[in-house]
Amino acid sequence: MTGTRVLDVERLVVRYPGHPPVTAVDGVSLEVGTGRTVALVGESGSGKSSLARAVVGIERPAEGQVRFDGAPVPPLGLRRRTGAFTGIQMVFQDPSTSLNPRRRIGDQIADGARAAAARGQQPGTPEEWLERVGLPAAAVASYPHAFSGGQKQRIAIARALAARPRLLVADEPISALDASTQASVAQLMRDLVAEIGAGMLFISHDLAVVRRIADDVHVMYAGRVVESGPTDRVWAGATHPYTRALLAAVPEPDGAGRIPRAPSTEERAAWADAPAVYTGA
Numbered sequence: 530m531t532g533t534r535v536l537d538v539e540r541l542v543v544r545y546p547g548h549p550p551v552t553a554v555d556g557v558s559l560e561v562g563t564g565r566t567v568a569l570v571g572e573s574g575s576g577k578s579s580l581a582r583a584v585v586g587i588e589r590p591a592e593g594q595v596r597f598d599g600a601p602v603p604p605l606g607l608r609r610r611t612g613a614f615t616g617i618q619m620v621f622q623d624p625s626t627s628l629n630p631r632r633r634i635g636d637q638i639a640d641g642a643r644a645a646a647a648r649g650q651q652p653g654t655p656e657e658w659l660e661r662v663g664l665p666a667a668a669v670a671s672y673p674h675a676f677s678g679g680q681k682q683r684i685a686i687a688r689a690l691a692a693r694p695r696l697l698v699a700d701e702p703i704s705a706l707d708a709s710t711q712a713s714v715a716q717l718m719r720d721l722v723a724e725i726g727a728g729m730l731f732i733s734h735d736l737a738v739v740r741r742i743a744d745d746v747h748v749m750y751a752g753r754v755v756e757s758g759p760t761d762r763v764w765a766g767a768t769h770p771y772t773r774a775l776l777a778a779v780p781e782p783d784g785a786g787r788i789p790r791a792p793s794t795e796e797r798a799a800w801a802d803a804p805a806v807y808t809g810a
């Protein structure tokens with residue numbers, strides 16, 4: 530990792546109550562530095578969203594810890610009530626549900642900018658932010674319904690980054706968008722996050738995009754990180770059998786890699802049993 534460490538996840542366990550309880554994240558450690566994009570990949574149900582939810586304070590760690598700028602992340606409810614903590618921002622899969630349909634775009638971006646200003650930071654105006662994400666400044670006066678899915682996601686990105694976060698957590702931010710805009714929105718996120726000196730935790734099943742924008746990658750399988758390292762190293766020389774199967778998967782037209790057939794019980798057992806590896810320099 531280069532840059533200042535902004536996120537530090539240490540042996541995190543996330544467990545959901547039930548009979549039996551589900552251990553969704555099982556002892557994961559990772560770091561994100563300023564100016565870095567760190568990707569989480571892995572099949573559905575491997576625990577990526579649960580990890581993201583613990584990072585932003587929606588889930589409480591059952592074990593281990595999540596530290597942001599060296600201190601434990603306050604629970605999200607407390608942050609909402611006090612409004613004091615905007616160092617972490619989120620971008621979700623569906624911008625239609627994350628934007629308020631009844632408020633003008635400019636007012637929604639201004640919320641983020643106000644939070645940055647309250648921390649003594651130069652926030653930039655909503656018009657400037659719209660232009661930075663490739664939309665006309667005049668869109669400040671419009672409501673979300675006037676925009677396409679890709680444009681709404683650009684607006685959600687503008688709102689999140691106007692708050693000048695130190696960390697952006699993006700959970701499948703491009704998977705609901707048209708295939709034609711996915712790569713450009715991901716690249717935009719990466720560039721803007723680096724420009725404001727933040728770090729990004731980027732969750733995606735789109736391996737082609739991850740390869741293009743992520744500095745580091747963590748491959749999750751059954752709640753554990755089975756392989757991690759600089760993205761180019763992992764692509765060039767993955768050694769964990771799950772990563773190898775994932776990377777060997779035929780890319781789908783949307784750029785996502787999928788393991789083309791249902792893996793056998795033996796394969797799944799081998800993936801679960803193989804030791805985790807760091808594929809580094």
Ligand SMILES: Nc1ncnc2c1ncn2[C@@H]1O[C@H](COP(=O)(O)OP(=O)(O)OP(=O)(O)O)[C@@H](O)[C@H]1O
Pocket residue numbers: 545546551552553571572573574575576577578579580
């Ligand atoms: N609120 C919940 N209560 C109980 N179990 C849950 C809950 N949320 C997730 N799980 C379980 O935890 C495991 C990990 O789920 P999670 O959503 O974190 O995986 P994921 O890798 O993000 O998957 P996807 O790509 O489908 O979103 C799964 O077995 C899931 O069924």
